[in-house]
Amino acid sequence: MVRGAMKKIFFCFLTLITIISYAKTLEYPVRFAVIGDRTGSAQPGIYEEIVAEIELLKPDFVITVGDMIEGPSDDTIEINRRWKEYKSLIGTLSMPIYFTPGNNDIWDNLSLLFYKRYASKPYYSFDVKGVHFISLDVSRYYNSTEIPQEQINWLVNDLKKNKKAAYTIVFYHKPFWADEIAAGKPDTLHTIFKNYGVDAVFNGHVHSYFSGKIDGILYTDVSTSGGAGDVGPTGLLYHFTWVTVDNNGISIAPIKINSVLPWDEVTISDVGNINKIYNSGITFENTIYVNDDFSVTDTIFIVKIINPNTDVALEDTLNWTTNESWSIKPQSLLVKVTPNDSAIYKFTVKNKKKLYLVPELSMRFPYAKDKTYEVKKSLPVARQIYCYQTTKPPVIDGKISEPFWQKPVYKLFSPDGGQVKIDSTYFCFAHDDKNLYIATLCQDPKVDSIITKAVKQDDAVYSEDCVGYFFVPNRDSGTIYQIYFNPNGVVFDQKIKENGNIADREWNGTYEAKTFKGKDFWSIEARIPLEQLNAKVVQGQEWGVNFRRKQPRFKSTADWQVPIQYDPKSYGLLIMK
Secondary structure, X not given: OHHXXXXXXXXXXXXXXXXXXXXHHHXXXXXXXXXXXXXXXXXXXXXXXHHHHHHHHOOOEEEEOOOXXXXXXXXXXXXXXXXXXXXXXXXXXXOOEEOOOOOOOOOOHHHHHHHHHHOOOOOEEEEXXXXXXXXXXXXXXXXXXXXXXXXXXXXXXHHHHOOOOOEEEEEOOOOHHHHOHHHOOOOHHHHHHHHOOOOEEEEOOOOOOEEEEEOOEEEEEOOOOOEOOOOOOOOOXXXXXXXXXXXXXXXXXXXXXXXXXXXOOOEHHHXXXXXXXXXXXXXXXXXXXXXXXXXXXXXXXXXXXXXXXXXXXXXXXXXXXXXXXXEEEOOEEEEEEOOOEEEEEXXXXXXXXXXXXXOEEEEEEEEEOOEEEEEEEEOOEEOEEEEEEOOXXXXXXXXXXXXXXXXXXXXXXXXXXXXXXXXXXXXXXXXXXXXXXXXXXXXXXXXXXXXXXXXXXXXXXXXXXXXXXXXEOOOOOOOEEEEEEOOOOOEEEEEEXXXXXXXXXXXXXXXXXXXXXXXXXXEXXXXXXXXXXXXXXXXXXXXXXXXXXXXXXXXXXXEOOOOOOOOHHHOEEEXXX
């Protein structure tokens, strides 16, 4: 009797264990879709198409990695409109959608209020079928150390409370890990994730797809789902990412139209190889200087090709794409470079007075087994202008009346290198031993309708009527001083290093600047002390320079040399006379 009773209890216990185990199994699978950035120059129709595809797949839920609206803006009506537009785009989804804030969604306290109204709390967590999900807010921070302690404390406490979750998955906009932990640098978030058992992390922001497994954590950066971007090395651009969580673990697949791709489509090591190829695979050994009429006489141009691969030979055809104005000989040639070696090639360049579009060189490099990456680089051309010496400083009144304002520069281009779409603009430059002087006259028959909302230094001057300058006093150092003025003389400025990778917005110059408004124009004069540009003027000295005018009424700009970049090698010359 006792033995029979014990046997019955034993089988009841086994049955209970089986039921519990089966119930746990029924929690899975969890299937969800991760949508990448929509903005950063949203491309019409792309996001809507991705939303429609996701709806057909019927995941358990959808989550974004940020940049859902176009920011920034200080116009509350416009911010409200942008959020309503976005909510209408996702209105066809029949499943829950969760949001992660990007830098185009939250950029200040005002935008935070709108985010809370239309999206969610900036950081929060939720659970689906035993899986714990966390969405963090890194919208206004540039690295993991800048995240406020309040949010870090919340994250640690949330992970502690949910340590029994079957899996924990985290979302935040900017992939700090790619620049920090993957590069051997400390990463506050990664340390926390490793200590508290996070299984996977998803990001966006950079508009390209890559992945990496670090300390057992699956990191995935989702490419753009509608914002402007470049096609990745395998042809991947617009997509969303499909994730399945079940008893076998976490499966991740980027999905573009009519195709499902493997999680390791582009690995962090692939990105490293591609970056090496892009940065050093093709090096231009000299610059093509153009005459005032944009002509170029027969000039020898030298290209250095480097094969950074240690085990794969480089063999491909180098091609120049030109228009009817430019001539490059030879226009194509076969390139062969052994592993970890380089070769020099020479070309003859000529131009018939039409500057843009400049010739483009293209060639494919191997970066992994059976994978190649096409490098395209434009011929480096440089215009030349003069900065005239004056012994008598100008009266800074905005009227540009002094006789030494000589030979204004007025031949400008639209950003695509075509005909200027805005009103005529004239730039002048002068100097003495201690100061750089700039003067610009901007014609505008509707001068009363110009847009000037900025009121203090470092407000968003660059988004309204303005003129902007990029100075590189020391071309070897590569430090760029970017300075914008609006028609009220309000300035935005910053110091830029390492081809735009480091932007110091805390740097502020001191300027004497005055503007003047006429019947059909506005103008500005400014004195910029050379000392704050860490510069001294020497006769014949060559600065790197570029400059532009923005005119929102035409939704365009007029640029001296295009495209405007943060690469000082792409700038023209300001020659001290």
